[in-house]
Amino acid sequence: MKSRGFRGGLTLPLDESPALLLPILDLTQSLPPNPHQSDRHRSNTDAVINHDGQHDTDPLKSLGDPINGTRSPSADRAGIEHLCGLGGAGFSLARKIASGQHSNIDTLIINAAECEPMMACDQALIRESAAAIVHGIEDLLHHTGVMRAMIGIESHRTTEISLLRHALAHRRGITLHTIEPRYPTGSESLLIRVLTGRQVPVDGLPRDCGVLCFNIATAHAFGVWMREGLSQTSRIVTVAGNAIDTPRNVRVAFGVPITQVITSVEPTIDSANLKQYEVTVGGPMTGRAMHGIDETITAKTNCLIIDQPAEALPARRCIRCGQCNDVCPVNLLPQQLHWYARDSQIMLDDLQRFHLDQCIECGCCDVVCPSQIPLTAQFRVAKVALDDSREREARADLAAQRYTARELRLKRREQEKAARIAARKTELAKTRKPGSDRHTAIQDAIKRAKASRAKGSPG
Amino acid sequence: MIAVLVITGLALAIGAMLSVIHHHTGNNTETLSDSINRLLPQTQCAQCGYPGCRPYADAIAADEAPINQCPPGGTHTIEQLAGLLGREVIPLNSTFGETKPDAVAFIDEMTCIGCTLCIHACPVDAILGAGKFMHTVIASECTGCELCLPPCPVDCITLLPVTRSVATS
Numbered sequence: 059m060k061s062r063g064f065r066g067g068l069t070l071p072l073d074e075s076p077a078l079l080l081p082i083l084d085l086t087q088s089l090p091p092n093p094h095q096s097d098r099h100r101s102n103t104d105a106v107i108n109h110d111g112q113h114d115t116d117p118l119k120s121l122g123d124p125i126n127g128t129r130s131p132s133a134d135r136a137g138i139e140h141l142c143g144l145g146g147a148g149f150s151l152a153r154k155i156a157s158g159q160h161s162n163i164d165t166l167i168i169n170a171a172e173c174e175p176m177m178a179c180d181q182a183l184i185r186e187s188a189a190a191i192v193h194g195i196e197d198l199l200h201h202t203g204v205m206r207a208m209i210g211i212e213s214h215r216t217t218e219i220s221l222l223r224h225a226l227a228h229r230r231g232i233t234l235h236t237i238e239p240r241y242p243t244g245s246e247s248l249l250i251r252v253l254t255g256r257q258v259p260v261d262g263l264p265r266d267c268g269v270l271c272f273n274i275a276t277a278h279a280f281g282v283w284m285r286e287g288l289s290q291t292s293r294i295v296t297v298a299g300n301a302i303d304t305p306r307n308v309r310v311a312f313g314v315p316i317t318q319v320i321t322s323v324e325p326t327i328d329s330a331n332l333k334q335y336e337v338t339v340g341g342p343m344t345g346r347a348m349h350g351i352d353e354t355i356t357a358k359t360n361c362l363i364i365d366q367p368a369e370a371l372p373a374r375r376c377i378r379c380g381q382c383n384d385v386c387p388v389n390l391l392p393q394q395l396h397w398y399a400r401d402s403q404i405m406l407d408d409l410q411r412f413h414l415d416q417c418i419e420c421g422c423c424d425v426v427c428p429s430q431i432p433l434t435a436q437f438r439v440a441k442v443a444l445d446d447s448r449e450r451e452a453r454a455d456l457a458a459q460r461y462t463a464r465e466l467r468l469k470r471r472e473q474e475k476a477a478r479i480a481a482r483k484t485e486l487a488k489t490r491k492p493g494s495d496r497h498t499a500i501q502d503a504i505k506r507a508k509a510s511r512a513k514g515s516p517g
Numbered sequence: 518m519i520a521v522l523v524i525t526g527l528a529l530a531i532g533a534m535l536s537v538i539h540h541h542t543g544n545n546t547e548t549l550s551d552s553i554n555r556l557l558p559q560t561q562c563a564q565c566g567y568p569g570c571r572p573y574a575d576a577i578a579a580d581e582a583p584i585n586q587c588p589p590g591g592t593h594t595i596e597q598l599a600g601l602l603g604r605e606v607i608p609l610n611s612t613f614g615e616t617k618p619d620a621v622a623f624i625d626e627m628t629c630i631g632c633t634l635c636i637h638a639c640p641v642d643a644i645l646g647a648g649k650f651m652h653t654v655i656a657s658e659c660t661g662c663e664l665c666l667p668p669c670p671v672d673c674i675t676l677l678p679v680t681r682s683v684a685t686s
C-alpha cells in the first residue's frame with residue numbers, strides 16, 4: 059500500500075494497538091500477512107515502514123496546533139488514544155485514564171524508581187527535561203481530575219532528586235518521595251504499598267485501591283502531546299552491558315532495528331559479529347533474550363544489555379533450600395511453582411492455586427538459587443500456558459453456548475413448521491366436509507390407489 | 518420423653534431444610550453427560566461420528582461409544598475422560614481423524630458469491646452474511662471445525678493457523 063505519512067501520523071490501522079504512530083516520514087507501508095493472529099501473541103512486526111530519512115518539518119499540520127487553539131478536542135482525544143505507557147508494559151494510556159475517570163481514584167503514582175541495576179533511561183529523562191515532566195504530571199492530574207500525585211524515586215539519585223525538587227517548587231498537589239534503593243521496589247504494586255500503604259488486591263489492578271500508576275516517561279510524553287502537540291515517536295533507551303565500552307542513554311525512534319542501535323553505540327560490534335553476544339531486551343533482571351535480528355525498538359524497550367556470553371553453569375536439581383521462598387518480594391513459593399511448572403508436565407490448576415499470576419517476574423529467585431535453575435524463565439512460559447488454557451476454556455464455553463442456542467433455534471423452527479402444517483391441515487379438513495362431492499371423490503381416489511397397490515405388491 | 522420428641526422433631530426439621538437447600542443450590546443437577554461434555558473441546562466438528570460434542574457426550578454417558586473418537590481433543594481429552602470415568606487411557610482412534618493445530622476459518626471476501634451455504638453449515642453461528650452479499654467469519658467465535666469448507670461452491674474459505682508463540686528466557 060502506498061501512502062505518504064508524516065511523523066506522528068497513524069500507521070495503517072492495526073487492531074486496537076496503541077503507539078503505532080509513524081516515527082518518520084514514510085514512503086510505503088505494508089502489513090504482515092496473517093490478520094488472524096491474536097493480539098497477545100502477535101509477532102513483533104506490525105508494519106514495515108520504508109523511509110528516505112527525512113523528518114517531516116510540520117508534524118502538527120493535520121491535527122492542528124494546541125498552542126494557538128486550532129487543535130480540536132477530537133484530535134486531542136485521538137492523540138491520547140495513541141499514547142502508550144513507556145514503563146515497560148506498554149499499556150494504553152487512554153484506557154488507563156478512562157478507568158480513572160470512572161472510579162474513585164484519589165492518587166496518581168508517578169514511578170521514577172528505576173530500581174534495576176544498569177537501567178538509567180528515566181534518570182536521563184529527568185536530567186534532560188525535569189520541567190516538562192512536571193508539566194506532564196500536572197496535565198495528567200488535570201485530565202483525570204485527581205487532586206494528588208506522588209513521585210517515587212530511589213534515595214541515592216541525588217542529582218535527579220534536586221532537579222525534580224527545583225521543578226516542583228511552588229506547585230501544589232505533587233509531592234516527591236524517596237524510597238529505599240532496593241530491587242524490586244520499582245514494581246508497581248510494591249511502590250504503591252511503600253508510598254500509600256495500600257495493597258493492590260490479589261487479582262486486582264492499582265485502580266482497585268484508588269491509585270493509577272504512571273511511569274515518569276509516560277507523564278512526560280503526555281505533557282509533550284498536550285502542550286506541544288508532538289506525539290510520541292521515540293524513547294530513551296539505555297544501552298549497557300559488559301560488551302559496551304561506554305554505556306549510554308540514546309533517544310531512538312520507534313521501529314528502528316535493535317541491531318542498528320547496538321552497532322551505532324558500540325563501534326566494535328557490527329551486524330556480522332553481533333551473533334557472538336548475548337542481547338537482553340529490558341533490564342538485567344526482568345529482560346528477555348532478543349526475539350530475532352529484526353526486532354525493533356518499541357515504547358516498551360527501555361534497556362538493551364549486550365554481554366559477552368558467560369559460561370552458563372548448568373542448572374541442577376532443586377535442593378529445596380527454600381532461599382527462593384525467602385526472597386520473593388510478593389511472597390510466592392517459587393520452589394512449589396518450579397515443581398508444578400516442570401517442562402514435562404505443567405500443572406495448571408496447581409500453578410493457579412499457588413498464584414503464579416502474582417509473579418512479577420522480578421528474577422530475585424533466579425539470583426539466589428544455588429542450583430542455577432532459570433526459575434523466572436520457566437514461570438514466564440508457564441504463564442503463557444496458563445493464559446492459553448484459560449483462553450481455550452473461554453472459547454469452548456462460548457462455542458458450547460452458541461451450539462446449544464443454534465440447536466434450540468433449529469428445533470424451534472422445526473416445531474413451528476410442524477405446527478403451521480398441522481394448523482393448515484385442520485383448516486383444510488373443515489372445507490372438505492364428509493359427504494360433499496369433493497370428499498367422496500377424494501375418498502374414492504384413495505380407495506382406488508390402495509386397491510391397485512395391493513394388486514401390484516405381491517410380485 | 519418430651520425432650521426426645523423435641524430433639525427428634527428438630528432433627529427432622531433440619532434434615533428437611535438441608536435437603537431443600539441442597540436441592541436448590543443445584544450442584545447436584547449436573548448429569549454425567551454434562552461432566553463429559555465439559556471435557557470435550559467444543560469444536561463441534563462432528564468428526565467423532567455424532568453431530569456435535571453434546572451428542573457424543575450423551576453417547577459416552579450411555580456407554581454407546583468409546584472415549585477415543587474426538588480428534589480435536591486428542592490425547593489430552595482422552596486422558597481427562599479416562600480420569601473422569603475411571604477408565605484406561607487408550608490411543609486416539611485415527612479412523613476418526615488426526616489431531617491438528619488450532620485454526621480459524623477465513624473467507625476470501627473478493628471471491629465469495631454470497632450463497633449462504635456456509636452459514637447453514639456452521640455449528641456455532643460464526644459466519645455473518647446475507648444472500649448475494651459478502652460473507653465473513655467472526656474469528657473470535659469460529660472453532661475451526663472445517664464444516665463450512667465443503668459446501669462452499671467457489672472454495673473461497675481457507676483455514677488459517679492460530680499462532681501462539683511462547684517467549685522463552
Ligand code: SF4
Nearest residue numbers: 386417418420421423
Ligand atoms: S520472579 Fe521469583 S522472586 Fe520474583 S515474583 Fe516471581 S517467583 Fe517471586
Ligand code: SF4
Nearest residue numbers: 376377379380382427
Ligand atoms: S532456591 Fe533453587 S534450589 Fe533452593 S528451593 Fe528454590 S528452586 Fe530449589
Ligand code: SF4
Nearest residue numbers: 560562563565570587
Ligand atoms: S470430534 Fe470432538 S470436537 Fe468434534 S464434535 Fe466430536 S466431540 Fe466435539
Ligand code: SF4
Nearest residue numbers: 639659660662663665
Ligand atoms: S466458520 Fe467454519 S470453521 Fe469456523 S466454526 Fe463455523 S463452520 Fe466451523
Ligand code: SF4
Nearest residue numbers: 629630632633635669
Ligand atoms: S459458501 Fe462460500 S461463496 Fe457461499 S456464502 Fe459462504 S463463503 Fe460465500
